[in-house]
Amino acid sequence: MPDPHPVDLEPLKKEAALRAVALIQSGMRVGLGTGSTARYAILEIGRRVQNGELTGIVGVATSEASDVLAREAGLTVEDLDPRPLDIAIDGADEIAPNLDLIKGLGGALLREKLTEIQARRLIIIADHSKIVSQIGEKSPLPIEIARFGFLSTVERLRQIVPGGRLRQPGAQPYVTDNGNYIYDAQLALDGDIAALERQLKGTLGVVETGLFLGMAERAFVASTDGVRELSR
Numbered sequence: 134m135p136d137p138h139p140v141d142l143e144p145l146k147k148e149a150a151l152r153a154v155a156l157i158q159s160g161m162r163v164g165l166g167t168g169s170t171a172r173y174a175i176l177e178i179g180r181r182v183q184n185g186e187l188t189g190i191v192g193v194a195t196s197e198a199s200d201v202l203a204r205e206a207g208l209t210v211e212d213l214d215p216r217p218l219d220i221a222i223d224g225a226d227e228i229a230p231n232l233d234l235i236k237g238l239g240g241a242l243l244r245e246k247l248t249e250i251q252a253r254r255l256i257i258i259a260d261h262s263k264i265v266s267q268i269g270e271k272s273p274l275p276i277e278i279a280r281f282g283f284l285s286t287v288e289r290l291r292q293i294v295p296g297g298r299l300r301q302p303g304a305q306p307y308v309t310d311n312g313n314y315i316y317d318a319q320l321a322l323d324g325d326i327a328a329l330e331r332q333l334k335g336t337l338g339v340v341e342t343g344l345f346l347g348m349a350e351r352a353f354v355a356s357t358d359g360v361r362e363l364s365r
């Protein structure tokens with residue numbers, strides 16, 4: 134039965150985003166996440182830049198959509214290069230107690246991982262619905278796969294994570310910003326997540342997984358009781 138009093142998650146996402154953006158200082162190079170929660174962070178950074186509270190900010194976007202949004206918000210956006218980022222702020226699909234994450238339901242996992250691995254601090258922002266006790270509890274694990282030979286890659290993945298399917302919202306598979314496809318895997322609970330990550334990364338045709346293990350430093354998680362700060 135549908136919840137007769139559903140909580141509006143949007144103000145919670147925004148609250149979490151504002152807490153994270155408060156960590157940004159003038160002159161920082163900032164990784165800009167993707168998704169409905171990261172959107173609030175990008176808009177708030179833009180607002181602070183526009184009103185002069187923050188100067189010299191350079192954003193590095195984790196998707197085409199965030200790139201467009203950031204430029205519209207008045208931010209300077211540069212491509213990722215080998216220099217470190219001072220901070221990155223992004224949402225997540227699942228947050229485990231040790232801050233291991235599933236990301237990529239929005240399809241941006243590859244650029245997110247490439248960008249956020251270079252951040253001195255990865256700060257996660259979310260509403261309380263993203264908290265899990267074990268990875269795989271609520272969300273499928275998005276796995277980006279090469280388009281060429283994708284049916285073979287899907288078969289290989291089915292040997293490792295039997296539950297799962299190619300992401301196909303309509304007649305055609307979903308295509309990422311990088312021109313690849315996504316396989317959404319249902320994970321078995323209680324598995325060795327680090328071993329699974331190694332196995333998936335060693336599978337021919339897999340470009341990247343949405344497992345972000347040991348990367349996040351802190352998470353701001355908002356509920357109707359306020360914003361909780363979680364650290365590793």
Ligand SMILES: O=C[C@H](O)[C@H](O)[C@H](O)COP(=O)(O)O
Binds near residue numbers: 223226237
């Ligand atoms: O690919 C998308 C990203 O990993 C997002 O950070 C993640 O899906 C969370 O998005 P949202 O804040 O919209 O729930």
